[in-house]
Amino acid sequence: MIARQAVTKAVTQLLKDVTGKPVGQLTVPIDPATGKPYPPPYTLLYPLDHTTDDETLGDTHRTAVSVYQATLVSGPDPTRPGSRGTVEQVEWLTDKARSLLTRAADGDPGYLHALIIPGATCYRREATELGATSDPNDAIISYVIRFRFYLDTAA
Template identity: 60%
Template sequence: MIERRLVTAGLKALLADLTGRPVGVRTVPLDAAGKPVPPPYTLLYPLDHIVDDATLADRHTTAMSEYQATFVSGPLPGIPDSRGGDEQAQWLADRGRKVIARPADGSPGYLHPLTIPGVNCWRREAIEAGGTSEANDAIITSVIRFRLYLEQGV
């Protein structure tokens, strides 16, 4: 059976690498001292995780996992009265969307590896899900939902 926590850890690490910013799972990411980091950052929400392939001989060696990544902009550090903006939120989302980037030379697979021990992600999808704005908090977000198709034993 494909463990959801391993899939989450792999996607979290990939998003942090692609954006160069911290990623929190269901909560604001924390720094080394355990304090919340200021935006920009990404919030990763696990959604569906389906391990049944609907066959009589299902051994639960495949799974489909869905996640919502919320790319959060914020005030610029050290600049009083600055606000997070659409440009910053879209920049983060553009970086995060590289999860589904393919090699430019047309070779098979994905440009950026998704590392999940003992699991291969053979298909990835990204669906734009809009965004939100919180003018009072000076935060604007962009949202992408990722769907990962996984198989065990690779």
């Protein structure tokens, strides 16, 4: 069986790698150096469905499908009073996150950015974009993508 916690750690790390920005699991990411929340831009990662039944009579739970919601957040620059999140910033962050779907350029069937899960491999990825939201009171703009990862137990 593929452990959900291992998948969540791997997806968190992959989003950190492709965006170059902090990722918080279910909450705003905290800077370990200060103990305070990172200022935007950052990503909020929400684990959603995790299905381990492959719907066959001989199911051995070797596979899993994991769904995550990534909320990409743009916000004011804390060094500039009165600043606001920008569409450009959230689109830049969204493009970076979406790059985890990029296939290898050499024609290899894998992905350009590896999803490293101990004991499992990811053979397919999908994304559904739910669009942008904004909160004019907080000067925050966010964009939501749901990622679906198809996993198999490593041989």
